[in-house]
Amino acid sequence: MIDFTGVQAGPSCTQMLAWFGADVVKIELPGKGDVTRGQLRDIPDQDGLYFTMLNSNKRSLELNTKTVEGKKILEQMIVGADIFVENFAPGALERMGFTWEHLHELNPRLIYGTVKGFPENSPYNDLKVYEDIAQCAGGAASTTGLVDGTPLISAAALGDSNTGMHLLIGLLAALLHREKTGKGQRVYMSMQDAVMNLVRVKIRDQQRLERTGELTEYPQYPHTPFSDTVPRGGNASGSGVPGWMLKCKNWQTDPNDYMYIILQPWGWEHVCAVIGKPEWVTDPAFATQDARKSHIFDVFDAIEAWLADKDKHEAVEILRKLEIPCGPILTTKELLHDPSLRENGSIVEVEHKGRGSYLTVGCPPKFSAFTPKITGSPLLGEHNHEILVGLGYDDAQIADFKEKGVI
Numbered sequence: 001m002i003d004f005t006g007v008q009a010g011p012s013c014t015q016m017l018a019w020f021g022a023d024v025v026k027i028e029l030p031g032k033g034d035v036t037r038g039q040l041r042d043i044p045d046q047d048g049l050y051f052t053m054l055n056s057n058k059r060s061l062e063l064n065t066k067t068v069e070g071k072k073i074l075e076q077m078i079v080g081a082d083i084f085v086e087n088f089a090p091g092a093l094e095r096m097g098f099t100w101e102h103l104h105e106l107n108p109r110l111i112y113g114t115v116k117g118f119p120e121n122s123p124y125n126d127l128k129v130y131e132d133i134a135q136c137a138g139g140a141a142s143t144t145g146l147v148d149g150t151p152l153i154s155a156a157a158l159g160d161s162n163t164g165m166h167l168l169i170g171l172l173a174a175l176l177h178r179e180k181t182g183k184g185q186r187v188y189m190s191m192q193d194a195v196m197n198l199v200r201v202k203i204r205d206q207q208r209l210e211r212t213g214e215l216t217e218y219p220q221y222p223h224t225p226f227s228d229t230v231p232r233g234g235n236a237s238g239s240g241v242p243g244w245m246l247k248c249k250n251w252q253t254d255p256n257d258y259m260y261i262i263l264q265p266w267g268w269e270h271v272c273a274v275i276g277k278p279e280w281v282t283d284p285a286f287a288t289q290d291a292r293k294s295h296i297f298d299v300f301d302a303i304e305a306w307l308a309d310k311d312k313h314e315a316v317e318i319l320r321k322l323e324i325p326c327g328p329i330l331t332t333k334e335l336l337h338d339p340s341l342r343e344n345g346s347i348v349e350v351e352h353k354g355r356g357s358y359l360t361v362g363c364p365p366k367f368s369a370f371t372p373k374i375t376g377s378p379l380l381g382e383h384n385h386e387i388l389v390g391l392g393y394d395d396a397q398i399a400d401f402k403e404k405g406v407i
């Protein structure tokens with residue numbers, strides 16, 4: 001398959017296809033390559049981890065597709081490809097002459113995946129969009145953050161990798177469709193749509209708010225009036241079941257000594273018993289979930305008082321035995337060095353020709369019939385020669401391409 005993508009949204013999708021076994025050829029601007037090769041470098045003159053962690057298992061071909069020869073080579077590749085993915089700025093691919101009509105004419109079985117910031121007929125559809133802009137456009141930022149704080153961007157790549165995963169689903173569906181019909185198709189994936197799909201519960205809340213004027217599971221309830229828009233709800237659980245982030249013993253010295261707890265309606269007697277409030281089981285002000293709603297922070301305060309002499313791991317050990325849903329805040333350091341994540345293939349160590357070994361996130365789905373073998377990312381143009389030979393060019397022609405800046 002042809003991977004004409006850059007940065008994160010497109011590469012995350014094509015990397016997953018490579019893990020699933022596709023022969024993914026990444027086309028890159030000669031001498032420069034994907035911009036992430038040079039971004040946030042931690043080793044001088046070596047590809048940055050931003051690139052290596054999004055482009056493993058691929059082959060790299062330098063190709064200037066604005067040259068006559070480059071266009072011809074790309075056309076040749078399209079004729080033999082199953083899938084072509086790109087995430088250029090709106091209009092960029094078409095300016096090079098590669099419209100959907102042209103791609104489809106070259107190869108009617110081709111599945112063409114394209115990532116853009118906004119849906120096709122959006123008033124914003126000319127914008128160049130990056131991760132954070134997508135989070136703002138898709139309703140994530142306006143609903144994330146502290147109650148009195150500014151809109152907040154999530155560290156999770158809701159705009160980029162999430163869009164890549166949505167595109168991947170679309171491409172796999174298109175492959176199944178082609179199995180049945182023999183026809184290729186175009187899969188258009190906007191970052192705004194992908195973010196909105198994950199902000200579904202907030203769109204749910206907007207409609208509830210418009211009907212009832214309040215959202216009883218938000219920390220604003222019942223003391224602060226609601227406006228006509230879903231507010232930022234801090235760390236409230238989005239499910240309607242109360243949940244909150246709680247300080248543990250070392251929170252003043254360790255910024256991650258916190259745990260999250262969810263208070264299901266059932267099991268309340270276990271919560272009361274463990275935090276030393278057995279009277280709350282029958283107290284009418286606390287006995288039911290509805291009764292607790294208006295002063296749920298009294299409950300969270302009491303749990304925090306209980307946590308004052310326990311760190312997040314100690315607390316979770318106690319609560320898990322009572323089947324109270326909870327979890328420790330795990331840091332990137334804890335995740336990267338967690339032996340069980342290594343054993344499960346969730347964090348893997350791979351070799352890179354320039355960098356030596358590096359760690360990367362493994363394939364999230366775990367299959368019973370095969371285990372993706374994750375390899376390092378390619379150097380820029382590492383596969384120029386073998387790919388062009390495979391397309392029928394000889395050494396003299398390849399040298400000529402190099403001379404002319406085609407590769």
Ligand code: COA
Pocket residue numbers: 006007008009010027028029030063064065066087088089090091092093095096115116117127128129130131160
């Ligand atoms: N050969 C010839 N030209 C090439 C090339 C190649 N191999 N690779 C890139 N180019 C050209 C493009 O054709 C384009 O030229 P043009 O502007 O003269 O038409 C130029 O390089 C830059 O294109 P682009 O990759 O779109 O970079 P950008 O810096 O202008 O914009 C984004 C970057 C990400 C903002 C933009 O690509 C975008 O909005 N993409 C869609 C949304 C998206 O995926 N965003 C998330 C990124 S993680």
